[in-house]
Amino acid sequence: MAGNPELSLYLVFLATYMVTITENAVIIFVVKRNRHLQKPMYYFLGNLSFLEICYVSVTLPRLLLGFWSQSMTISFSSCMTQLYFFISLMCTECVVLAAMAWDRYLAVCHPLRYPAIMTHKLCLQLLILSWAGGFSISLVKVSLISQLTFCGPHVMNQFFCDISPVLSLSCTDVSLAETVDFVLALVILLTPLLIIVFSYCCVLSTILCMPSVQGRRKVLSTCTSHLAVVMIFSSATLFMYAGPRRICPSKLNKTVSVFYAVFTPALNPLIYCLRNKEVKESLRKLSHCGAVRALSSALSTSGCGSS
Secondary structure: OOOHHHHHHHHHHHHHHHHHHHHHHHHHHHHHHOHHHOOHHHHHHHHHHHHHHHHHHHHHHHHHHHHHHOOOOOOHHHHHHHHHHHHHHHHHHHHHHHHHHHHHHHHHHOOOOHHHHOOHHHHHHHHHHHHHHHHHHHHHHHHHHHOOOEOOOOOOOOOOOOHHHHHOOEOOOOHHHHHHHHHHHHHHHHHHHHHHHHHHHHHHHHHHOOOOHHHHHHHHHHHHHHHHHHHHHHHHHHHHHOOOOOOOOHHHHHHHHHHHHHHHHHHHHHHHHHHOHHHHHHHHHHHHHHHHHHHHHHHHHOOOOOO
């Protein structure tokens, strides 16, 4: 391993990757295991956690391998593959977050009609639309970028293959690729964001009209965690992809990209666990059951079990 800076970065990114995988895997396990969480909101949450595992696995393993081997080189085909999956998963997450906001709007503003509208079939259709839309938009973007000519030097000022650093390496006219990327970024980022803003404006209006303080707190506990995740993700992605390409300083771009590509997937499960009472209660029950099973196993092994 190289000097201390490389070793420190390697350990930080390795720890973050392991924590992210573990946290999101626990969320998936809790949602699948607890029958009280078999609701559309947690169905979306489990899918979001799976999405986060895929999202962080696109960039971090390759980065860790580079730190370990002391070689940050990547082939053009590998770079395009990484770029395709990274953009696909990011676009998919935008739509999934919008679907989760719409689910909360129906649950809070139309509670009587909610079970009839938000069926398992509709949830599945929304998720298929999210994944298909994200991967389709990314295919258009990456197809245009892959057709450009790259003359060198082939050195990116970024720790993974992202659109702006890759475009900066091209020695041909990138105006078409930049324009298409900017338009599609606005569509895939702003459309879900508008749905989220509309949904939560309606939810807030309904909450303010609730006569019960306890009812307000219960609704807020299920909505604030999702809203916090939306704010973190949207602010970072809008900064990176919905602004002019050559204005932001590269160091600031790298800092923001590290935040949303590496640390946000690790933060999201913590936000849901800390802010959502149902998830916290399910985790507490599962951990308690695990402790009871471990104690019973220990007693049986030591011969203290009942005969």
